[in-house]
Amino acid sequence: MNNEIKRELSAIVGERWMLDTPNELHVYSYDATPLYQAMPDAVVMPASVEETAAILKVANRHRIPIVSRGSGTNLCGGTVPTEGGIVLVTNRLNELYEIDQDNLTATFGPGLITAELHTAVEALGLFYPPDPGSMRISTMGGNVAECAGGMRGLKYGVTKDYIMGLQAVLPSGEVLRFGGKNAKDVAGYDITKLLVGSEGTLAVVTEITAKLLPLPKAKQTLVAYYNDLTDAARSVQRVIAEKIIPATMEFLDAETMRVVEAYAGIGLPLDMKAMLLIEQDGTEMQVEQDILRIAEICRREGATEVRTAETPEEGAKLMAARRAALSALARVKPTTILEDATVPRARLAEMVEQVGVIANKYDVQICTFGHAGDGNLHPTCMTDERDKEEIHRVEQAFQEIFHAAIKLGGTITGEHGVGIAKAGYLDLKVGTGGIELMKRIKDAFDPHGIMNPGKMFAKDTRRRVVVNTHECGHKHG
């Protein structure tokens, strides 16, 4: 990228907010995904929709790739600037404009931290349910881009279910508004929902209006331990078949339990094969009733021990242990690869078993935990990226896991996104016809292909491309 373009960008955001020293660029050369890294040519941090539009116009005119990002907590390499260009950081657009208590909505900039939205609305007795693992640092713009999920997806759905309105900037610099505060709105195609989960490949979101719910009054946590994986999976299925929808049903396999216990020391039994962590919320009475029935079902289906948290603090501690799973696993080996193959919940036991078989076959260490209630598993591999031979086996194992998920009626990604990590597998789920259609839709937004190029749609047929530092950072403009 030549200096003339950098001067144009500086003129828009001010010198302080246009970064281009090697050290600064390095900070934006990676995200939370292991194995992927590439240098951008410049990093810009707009403070307004007008600045965002002006940046996009420059990029569009010079055909420079634009990778928009918040905190970069995604796990699909979605914000690695693999073709160089401009990284557009939305963190300064972090204002919480309004919590509208009459319409039960919140309106804010994409840079707002997810947990800050939680805190602000909960102080008013309101509730924004999506709670991705990264919520303490992830931005709402990132949650929208990836359609973030979380532990409360079973009962409350995912980010898409809460986004009612968006302001977004097209690559042309045109600023458009979609949706709004209306509970019902069928005026034209639903561009709002199309943008949620579009991974920065269509437009840059500059304002978000989300739906809120009343905050549930009570919450209880139950933990069930199993000698047999299948019993745990069947318990999940039976609870739902008996028409109880808990807020959360988390699953941890023996290996994950062991690692979490070593990390958090909360007294998990180490001789068990699996555990379920179940949370129900609602009115006090309803929660009480549901938890009793769930405990009964878990016992009936073979749990060796079922325990209800005595106090909210004990419940919170158990949930924190589950949330710590990724950090705990990350300590085991230098490189942790967390996937999110997802199946219809009735196929959960089969999927967990197959992950075990595949890990053995390729002699790699894979722990499995995740959101059992919605079939969203996180097979997690502890490996070392410096060991090229092992990494190759890891790639083969995950490839087989994705195929297994698809065979069970599942999908290659439940909540992490396609990005670059799974671009080569997208055809497994949507077919080449589906990909062609999606590319035509991308063209409708982004005719010059500047928005997060190389993401979602694979450039070639090689799967799980690993991009090395300094390898990229092409010169543009």
Add this chain to the structure above:
Amino acid sequence: MNNEIKRELSAIVGERWMLDTPNELHVYSYDATPLYQAMPDAVVMPASVEETAAILKVANRHRIPIVSRGSGTNLCGGTVPTEGGIVLVTNRLNELYEIDQDNLTATFGPGLITAELHTAVEALGLFYPPDPGSMRISTMGGNVAECAGGMRGLKYGVTKDYIMGLQAVLPSGEVLRFGGKNAKDVAGYDITKLLVGSEGTLAVVTEITAKLLPLPKAKQTLVAYYNDLTDAARSVQRVIAEKIIPATMEFLDAETMRVVEAYAGIGLPLDMKAMLLIEQDGTEMQVEQDILRIAEICRREGATEVRTAETPEEGAKLMAARRAALSALARVKPTTILEDATVPRARLAEMVEQVGVIANKYDVQICTFGHAGDGNLHPTCMTDERDKEEIHRVEQAFQEIFHAAIKLGGTITGEHGVGIAKAGYLDLKVGTGGIELMKRIKDAFDPHGIMNPGKMFAKDTRRRVVVNTHECGHKHG
């Protein structure tokens, strides 16, 4: 359309299912929307996805308009074949393939009647919430095309919130699958949600997978009468601000009450200015508590009478009276025009007042009822299409109503769709930039523009085009 093409169509579906006599064509020249009518050239009724694909290929090759429809209960002229061509009737694709009790999903053809889906799933203790007014005759394919709403939208959302997977045929004849049974799935753009509400302008849906909920165990109905419209609107607002989300909050103004009472004779007081009909569902205990608190709020906010239905039968009777509103109003004058301008719920009182002012200004009779809880009003005009001068005033009044809704942060259509009736107003909500983007998305699906042409996007700037019988039916192919 020449006979050669008709023979091609006959060869696909069989002679019996290709209709082209004037009497047969007349049946498919209109839908539930008053004032719009146009003759198709042929009507075809495929029995499979393969036949549907073959029909689309023929139409695409000869550039013949395709209007897909179920029972035609939409209220936006969405299935009137204004440019002639083929009406593709999906009613034969009406099989209920599966109710999956483990994954809480149902899979069926687009021709399935909405109420039949309700009955089938409720027999298993499950629940498909969307309940559009036309549910006894509407098809699920039509519900998907229009993103149908209904009385339970406040608590349970609309059709879009329940559609998890679709099989659809592109104009090219390509058969694609989107989504599925996974509670979480972010593999690529969400084409499923894009197709819901796309009004037959993108593809023909041939199979639908919908999400189900456990059927609530209990239900109670409350009715509140008001001397003052504003008190009723404020009651709605207060209930929600106090964190109660009822399943249904319906509003009827004085004129609607009078007309419904004359029709149904259920003892509505005729000296009141407004009534609210509120239903809550859930566990028995919760329903009891909520209804008590709602009654208290309504009284506090000025209701002159608040009554809880003593028995489920009484509750059902009250709800049936509300459901009869349209039929009751339709008896008053030869032509009934039902609109669905929608505002954020906090603006409800203002909107109802403005409808009154506008009706007076243009000296037209407009009753207002609708889904108060989600701000989705149905200003309904009783008129006579033979009185051209009055119809002109009606059009002016509705134009002003749409502008008023937009000014209050609302939308031109909450649940009826754009179709042809509101195509001229779409720019009020989404702007010309939004329309241009949507047209480019349409091109991505339908490059030759054969899918329901003239709908959603206005062909010219004249608003509320009235198409007369026999005026259309252009020759194609």
